[in-house]
Structures are given as C-alpha cells and as structure tokens.
Amino acid sequence: MSLLDVRDLSVVFQRRGEQPFTAVDKVSFTVEPGQTVGLVGESGCGKSVTSLAIMGLLPKRGNKVDGEVLFDGTDLLKLRRDDMRDRRGRDIGMIFQDPLSSLNPVIPIGVQVAEVLERHQGRDRKQALREARELLDAVGIPDPDRRLKEYPHQISGGMRQRALIAIALACKPRLLIADEPTTALDVTIQAQILTLLKQLVDDTGTALIMITHDLGVVAGLCDTVNVLYGGKVVERARRHELFAQPRHPYTHGLLNSVPRLDSIRGERLHAIRGSVADNIPWGEGCAFAPRCDNVVDACLEGPPPLEPTATGGDLRCNNPVSEEVAVP
C-alpha cells in the first residue's frame, strides 16, 4: 500500500459574487514510503493548494474539496477536524516558502520547536526543550543552546529554514511536505538546505513531497515527478525519464528554460511564451494549448486524457514532443 494515495483531488474556490475557480482539478498521485515525489509547475498551477488540501489547511470557507487523500489507508479528507489536528505535525510535517514570516516573531525559536513535542509526544517543557536542542543540532544550527532562546529576527534566513525543518521533523513524521523551501533563500543557502533535506529524508526514511517551480531542485532530489498545469497533472515520470525524454510540450518548455552549463555558447534560452493568464478552461480543451508549439485541432476539442506511457509514466497530450526534437 502506498503511504499517500491522492485520488481525484479537486479544490474549487468559490467566493461570493465571483466565478468559481478550479485550482486543483482531479489530481491523482501516490507517494511510497521513503520516496521523494516532486510537484512541479509555475505559480498558479495548483501545487501549493494541493499540499494545503492534503494537510487540511485550506480556509474553512470559500472552497470545496473533493476526492480522496488516503494516508496509510485513511481518508484524511473525511477525518474529524480534531483527528486531523492530531495527525498534523505528528504523521505529516510541512515546511513553507518564507522562513521569516512562517516563524512566530515574538516567541523564542526553542519554544516553537518544543511545542510540537509537547503537543504530540506529551513531553513537558523542559524535556521538550532538551530535545529541541538536539533537533537544532541535527539540522546543522551552530550553537543550538543560544539559538533556543533567540527570536526569528535574530538569526539568518538559512538558519530560520533549518529551524522550520527541525519543527517539521520533530515528531519523525512519515511524510514531509516541502512547499518551495528554498525559493526565499540566497542561492548559496539553497544548496545547503537541499542537501540537508536530502540527508534527513535518507536518514529517517521520511517520504517527501517536494513542491517547486525549480527543475534544478527536482533533478537533485526527486524519485518521481508530477508536472502540474492549470490544476491538472500533465505529465508524470521518473526523474531520469523526465529529464532524458520530456514528452509534454510544457515539460519540454520548462526544461528548455533552465540555463545549462553544458549548453552551446550563444544558444538562446527558450522561454515558454505567454503566461498562465492565457489558459483556456480544461473543459474546452487543453489548458496549455494557447501557449503550446505543438498544438493540434484535437487540443481545442476537449481535454486530453491522462494516459500511461511506454516508460511507466503518464502523459496528458495529443501531440507529445517526439524523441527527435527532444532536448537539444
């Protein structure tokens, strides 16, 4: 059994007086124990909303969540609010994009780590702080005794993200969701944090869902990659297949827009033209069609289905990129 089995997850935002907006559209994917799975796409593709839906962290009102999120066989979406509360932080941990705003500014770091242990492991404050110190040490924060008493504004961005990782991993969850964990950090720090994450998930056997727009992150970390576009999975493949042979024109475009060290000098970087705002609704065809170089008539007649590929992945495209024109 998969650790996490997301089936036909949909999230529709409905504000009063506004058109309903489908942010996540029947997304399905699985995460096996210890596996690292990437959710990749531009901002607005529904990757963060997917993670918040899994965690049960979407606002109480103004949205409708459908489908199933089976964690160890239990549908998290059907859990009572308090039962879900018991699982968050214990079974599933989460780290966020902006480490400064994600930490409470008026509470010492130590307490912010310790309170998870107090909540889920029944530790008293003293014991929890002792363990928090070990955790800070484990995520590579120097001089953890001092940091325990310090406040978020007193430590560096990289250290803040390490503290958030310590919080998320404090109860040794079986699944960790990382939502753009390096986007707000300096490039030099990004690599450190990714290395740390990789080491931690390897050491503890925690499964990881890595949400990112950055294919570089995916390349270094993920076993399987789900590419999302307009709220739907458009391509799913194992990492090596995806990088060697991207089939969906969108994935292809994403890969081509990454600067490469081995690229031929003077060769242009290809950006995907247009923006998410050009999307057409999935009901009318392929949402990516207006930006697609490979568009065919069928793309505007209805949504293409997600079909298994020969290499064991899935693909939602009428006219995939053929092998001959693959990555130059």
Place this chain on the structure above:
Amino acid sequence: MLRVIVRRLLQLVVTLIALSALIFIWLRNLPGGPVDALLGERATPETRALLTKALGYDQPIHVQYGKFMQRILTGDFGNSIRTGDPVIEVIGRAFPATFELALAAMVIAVGLGIPLGYLAARWRGRSLDHLTVVGTLLGISIPIFFLGYLLKDVFTQNIHWFPPSGRVGIGLDNTNITGFFVLDGLLTREFDAAADALWHLILPALTLATIPLAVIVRMTRASVLDVLNEDYVRTAEAKGLRHRTIRKRHILRNALLPVVTTIGLQTGALLSGAVLTEKVYNWGGLGTLITDSITGSRDYPVLQALILLAAFVFVVVNLLVDLSYAFIDPRVRVR
C-alpha cells in the same frame, strides 16, 4: 534601552514644563484673570492693585513663573479661589472618585473589548461580526453624555436596576479610608457598603467605557484579522497544535501588541470622558472639579493644577505603555 528611556523621560519633562509655562502665562494675561475672578468686575482699581500686589502678580512674568514652579515642586499649587482650601487637598479629595471610575471603565473596555474583537475577527462576515462593527460605529458616533442620560433614564427611571447618581446611597454609613469606596467597603468588611458603591459605579463606568470599548474592539478585530493571514499561524496549524494554544500563543500574543498602544491612548478618552460622565451622574471627582472651576467665576489655581495633572497622567501612561512594549515585543528589545 536605557538611553531610550532617558531620552523619553527628558522629552516628557520638557513637554510638561512647556505646557505649564504656556498655561501659566496665558492664564495671567487674560481679561477676567485671577484678580477679577476674586474680586468681581465691579471692584475699584485700588483694591485691584492691592490684590495684584498681594498675589505677586505685579512682578515680571518669568519671576512669577519661577516662583510658581518652585511651589509646584514642593506640592504647593496655591489655594482654591472658590473654597480657599489648598488646591492639592481639593484635588486629593476628588482624585479617588475619578480613579475608581476610570479604572472600572478600563476594566470593562479591555475585558469586554478584546474578546469581542477577537470573536468578531474569527467569525468575520457573520452576524456577530456585523453586529460588532455596527455597534462600535455607533459607540464612536454617540455623544457619551447623551448615552449617559439615556442609560440613566432606562435603568433608573423605567426599570429601577441602578441608582441614578452619586457614589453612595443615602443612609449608608461609609467609612472613608482610601477614598475608593468599593475598596473601603471591603477593607472595613462593610460588604453592603462595598456592594452599594459598586452598584453606583456600574452605569457611570459603562458610560465612560463606551468610546474606549469601541476603539479597543475595532483595533483588536483589525489586528486579529491581520494576524490570521500570517504565515506563522499556518505553521502553527501545520504543527497540529491545539486550537487553544494557537489562539493564545500565536494569534493573541501577536495581535494584542498594537492593542496595547491603543489602550494607552485611551487614557485620554477616559480623562476627557470623565468630565462629561461625572457631570451626568453627579460623581464628585476631578471631572466635576474641572466643570466647577470653569463655569461661573473661574477657579484658576484649581484649573491649572488639574490640566497639568491630566497632561502628566496621560503622558506618563503612554510613556509606560511604550516602554512596556519593549518588553513584550522582542523585536523592539535592545537595539
């Protein structure tokens, strides 16, 4: 930190000195000044000159001010023109009444305002929220003396729940120790007297609390709404913390920071409001003293001391609030 405190204290002293000088000079140079106030307008020039000399008003203004400041620092604010008693005694007698009233009003405003503001924010857009928003708007739009009369009319004339005015009921022997009647009653174990004093306190305190309450509710609501959108609240939720913990440690702990400043500023509304409220309920405190010292013949020494006292209280309270801020918000600490 220490430097900030010293700087603020110096600023405070400068402000108070400037204020005292302004009031002092102004009061003495106006037609209908202290001499006229004592003698009335029909006094002969001779008596007027005599009194002017006797009171030292013929000396240069800076000399007068110097002497005035000297006396103030020794606690001598002169004598009341109206009663002839030393000003400091007159004020001392009236002070507990106002303090008791203002404290009760603040307890109501804070004790009711913060929970109400929090709930309105948590249930944004629902009926409690709408009710709160409309209620607070009315609260800041209604002249509070009118509200006082309204409350008095409803609760003392139509339904006899509360006494109409004054601080104690007739026929109750009240032992005066501190001047805080509720406290006095408790100290002397005259619980009926304490209950009676409390009984008299409720309506005036409610009236006086109106504006601070409305302002605190609005501020709390806005602040909680801001905090609810913060990433760290989402982090707290992602940790699976109990609702209680999130509310106390993550939402309120942050949301109440700006409210603290607001509470300090509401001291001003209390001081202003006390003048009006005390008149409505015939409450013998500092507010009544102010009204008495400006209507009819003006009791300048009393007025002067009261204004300085009000400014002193207001500025000191806000200084304390600002300083306490440094202790409750780690971001302000030691820089």
Place this chain on the structure above:
Amino acid sequence: MTEPTTQAGTPAPRRKDERPGGGNLNRLGDRKKARLEELARASSGKGGVSLFRDALRRLRRNPAAIVGATIIGLFVLVAIFAPLIAPHDPVQRFDELTSKLAADNIPGPTDGFPLGSDELGRDLLSRLIYGSRQTLFVGVLATLIGLAIGVLFGAIAGAFGGWVDNILMRVTDVMLALPALLLAITLVALASRSSQWTVIMAVAIVNVPIFARLLRGSMLAQRESDHVLAARALGVKQRSIVLRHMLPNAMTAVIVQATLTLSVAIIEAASLSFLGLGDPDRDRAEWGAMLGDAGVRYFEVRPELAYYPALAIIVVALGFTLLGEAMREAIDPKNRR
C-alpha cells in the same frame, strides 16, 4: 491559411510558421483578442491619476461609502434648503406654544408643529432643520481651520526637516499631551467668555497637531520614495518637488482624516455645550447646543428635546465616519488589487 495572432492585431510572439490545425486556431485568436482588449481597458489611463481613480472605483463599490455619502449628501441638502423645508421661523416664539409651557410641561406635537415645541415655545422641527446649517458650519469651519494650520505646520516641518521640524514637533507634543476634550475645555476657559467662535477655534486647535503629524509623516515617508528621488535626480527644484509631488500625495491622507474629524468636531462641539462652554446665543439653532444645553436640562420633562438633535448628530457623525473609513480603506495600498 491565415496567421491568427497577427490577425488579432497582437505584437505576435516569435513563433515558427506552418502549424497544423487551421480553423480552430481562429478561436484561439479570438480569445487572445478579447483578453488583450480587456487588458487595454484596465490599463487605460494608467498615469498620474490612476491611483486616485483606482481608489474612487473601489470606493464606489463599497456599500459603507455609499451609505456615508448619501447621509452627508442629504445633510448638506437640508442645510442648503433649510428655509424652503422648515415650516416656521426657527427663532419665533409661538403664543400657542408658550402658553402651554410650564416647569413640568413642554408641549409635544400639535397642529402645525409636527415635533412640538422647544423649551422656549419655538418650533422644534424648524430648529432642527435650521440646526443642520449651524452644525455644518461649526463642523466644517473647525475642521478646515484645524486642517489649514495643521497642514501648514506639517508641510513646513516635513519640507525643511532639521531644527524647524524639531521645534514644530515639540509644539505638537505639548498639544497632544492633553486629551482632546480637556484641551478644548482649556482653550475655551482661557477665552474670557465663550461664543460660537471660541467653540470653533477650540475644536480646530485640538485637531492641529493631528493634521500636522499626519502630513509630516507622509511627507517624510515620501522624501525617501522612488518618485521623489527620481524627480530629484531629474533636477526638479526642491520647491516644485514639495508642491507638485509630495504635498498632493500627502493630502490624500489629510482629506481622509478631515472627513473623520468632521464627525469628531460635531460631537466635541456638543460636549462643550453640555459643559456650559458652548455658544451662549440661544437664538442660534445648532444640534450640539440643542442637545447639550436644553436637551439634557429638560430630559425629564420632555426627552424628545434631546432625542431629536442627538439622533441627528449620531446619524451625521456616522455618515462622516463611514465615508472617511471607506476612503481610508480605498487608498490603503494593502487593499489594492
């Protein structure tokens, strides 16, 4: 076969020619066209006034603003057309009313006097209608005077900085050291006898430091802002930077504050009347004086004398507050979308 994007008049993105699928692509072109037109509409007039227009648009969609503006509109209309609306002369005492006046009786509604008499046998309704004029007069004048002096202070402090700023701000400190009503009481008490003007001036002066601080703060913030730095870099003169760039921007906040101040001013004037420091002219009909003086004095005889002016004050104060806060919300960059 047509090239759909150029047909739609777009600066066509670089794309390879000869693409499969003819007819359907026209639909794509149409979609693009519609979207571009929409974009063009949205961004037309993006210039100096666009922020203001933006705020106005948000204001028009806010029901609180509409209610507030309607109240104020009605209030101003009543004030302007008072002589046409009022059934009687507000100063005239009517024998049929005075004859019924007694220590424990003020006549209520009778024929020709829909709201009854006031404490001197005058028509209460006419006085209320005329009262809108005086109330508007007192409120607007007090606010304008306070605004004018405050803006002058604030602009000088903000434009010059340094010791000028320091001194002016210490002055406002002194004024802010006294709570509003106490300062107003002090000011009225300092004048030898109260009149309508002492009330107006007292309320005005109370608001001076608020406007001064507001304007100064806004100008200081702008001194560091990009558009002022840009103007400076272009060699625009200091005077014209202050007058053309900093002041107009800062004034938005001031206008919002003025709207809110109007409600406070009306209530403060009423409070002064209640304390016996108001306008002693009993002929003049002004809501604050009507409420604060006779209204509460005869509360036990005929509470309507207080109810009506109080209601008028509350509604008008509410109107200014609603509009003022809606304006503040509209110009708040946090709410820009």
